[in-house]
Amino acid sequence: MEDKRKFSYACVPLSSGLKKMQSSLKLIDCIIEVHDARIPLSGRNPLFQETLGIKPHLLVLNKMDLADLKEKQKIVGHLNKEGVKNVIFTNCLKDENIKQIVPKVTELIESGYRYHRGENLEYCIMVIGVPNVGKSSLINSLRRQHLKKGKASRVGGEPGVTKAVLSKIQVCERPLMFLLDTPGVLAPRIQDVETGLKLATCGTILDHLVGEDIIADYLLFILNKQQQFRYVEHYDLGEACDDISSVLKRIAIKLKKIHKVKVLTGTGNVNVIQPNYSAAAYDFIRSFRSGLLGQVMFDTAFLEEPGANRASDS
Ligand SMILES: Nc1nc2c(ncn2[C@@H]2O[C@H](COP(=O)(O)OP(=O)(O)O)[C@@H](O)[C@H]2O)c(=O)[nH]1
Ligand SMILES: [Mg+2]
Structure with missing residues (x-):
């Protein structure tokens, strides 16, 4: 700073x-x-x-x-x-x-x-x-x-x-x-959707352009795919999970990120306490970016296919 x-x-x-x-x-x-x-x-x-x-x-x-x-x-x-x-x-x-x-x-x-x-x-x-x-x-x-x-x-x-x-x-x-x-x-080169997701997850394009819920979903997918299970420990989840809503729900509860939502029923307004999914997604993404959820390599597809050229390079 x-x-x-x-x-x-x-x-x-x-x-x-x-x-x-x-x-x-x-x-x-x-x-x-x-x-x-x-x-x-x-x-x-x-x-x-x-x-x-x-x-x-x-x-x-x-x-x-x-x-x-x-x-x-x-x-x-x-x-x-x-x-x-x-x-x-x-x-x-x-x-x-x-x-x-x-x-x-x-x-x-x-x-x-x-x-x-x-x-x-x-x-x-x-x-x-x-x-x-x-x-x-x-x-x-x-x-x-x-x-x-x-x-x-x-x-x-x-x-x-x-x-x-x-x-x-x-x-x-x-x-x-x-x-x-x-x-x-320089402006990043975004040749396909997955590149956009990688760039957003690493913070090189603004979160709101992709949406934090989508970034969080992609991040969870990558962490599981790479068997990088540090998040399970970090948030006391007990076990790995590939459903982003249930992960975010449990993160929200653990971090006490809950908010009251007004729900209209036939008999009047009721305040319901709900997990704050966006606050949980925010924490999940920030924790990853600061290294708390372990190391990751996003560009593995290229490495798995040696000699393969990127399609859009032609
Ligand atoms: N973990 C980690 N963070 C870094 C490193 N280098 C920079 N950062 C962080 O990345 C963010 C962006 O850095 P900055 O130098 O402003 O990037 P710029 O936009 O390319 O000039 C800042 O929060 C830095 O603290 C690094 O080697 N490791
Ligand atoms: Mg700078």
């Missing part, structure tokens, strides 16, 4: 966002794309690859603490096949693996075509990704790792740099490396 002011940014529509990024692209030597490690293959916006694809690119799969990464090698293999060659898993809350980023970025830039450019040995990185995957957290984490106490050294508009308002944060002395302090926000 630190320093919100410095890192506030608007969620810009895709086209103008991409345009903006394109115009500042000349200044950028490497792109760090952040995505949620629980959905390593779903929802990444491939448009930016076409638009920005010429740059050295590092995919940071963040929130590794929330992801079931037993099949990490297969995930990386699949991404490699899709042309994503550089992948680092991170946890920005604990600065895990953050130290690998600057050396990797340096290696990528220095092996790239732009390296032979004489005296201008100053590297500039841009962080991009869909909402809520941890872009700001990554920027803050990089600052913590590379600057004393997370204090940014900001560099204003330099002579010769176009008027675009880009503040830069120094993240490394040797080589001199800067990070743009405003991440590029």
Whole structure:
């Protein structure tokens, strides 16, 4: 929650966002794309690859603490096949693996075509990704790792740099490396209903667009399918259950989330006490997102069919 002011940014529509990024692209030597490690293959916006694809690119799969990464090698293999060659898993809350980023970025830039450019040995990185995957957290984490106490050294508009308002944060002395302090926000790519559900469950699209009752239902389905039964313990349910209404009812009762509802009968109004299903769904989803219900991997279908291309990629 630190320093919100410095890192506030608007969620810009895709086209103008991409345009903006394109115009500042000349200044950028490497792109760090952040995505949620629980959905390593779903929802990444491939448009930016076409638009920005010429740059050295590092995919940071963040929130590794929330992801079931037993099949990490297969995930990386699949991404490699899709042309994503550089992948680092991170946890920005604990600065895990953050130290690998600057050396990797340096290696990528220095092996790239732009390296032979004489005296201008100053590297500039841009962080991009869909909402809520941890872009700001990554920027803050990089600052913590590379600057004393997370204090940014900001560099204003330099002579010769176009008027675009880009503040830069120094993240490394040797080589001199800067990070743009405003991440590029991309719209997620939602190619089918299940992708939408995965993205919503991970919090990268707004809950009300899908509906919390539907997210809760999908989440229960996934937890059971992956035999991730932490929720049973967490809510004292006794046993696993695949009926969302009865799970929500019991969560509501356990959390004392009940409300009075007026019911009209032939003899007048009666107050009936009912479980508050939406409050229960809210708690179920929040608990999952904060890791209390265990680790999950949403993108397993791709991994079960090695070599299978996503239908919509053609
Ligand atoms: N568990 C976990 N949560 C994270 C991690 N990184 C970021 N978050 C949380 O994810 C939410 C979104 O992070 P933020 O940096 O604002 O995402 P942005 O919208 O991409 O800039 C915040 O509540 C962060 O605390 C991580 O590695 N693990
Ligand atoms: Mg942010």
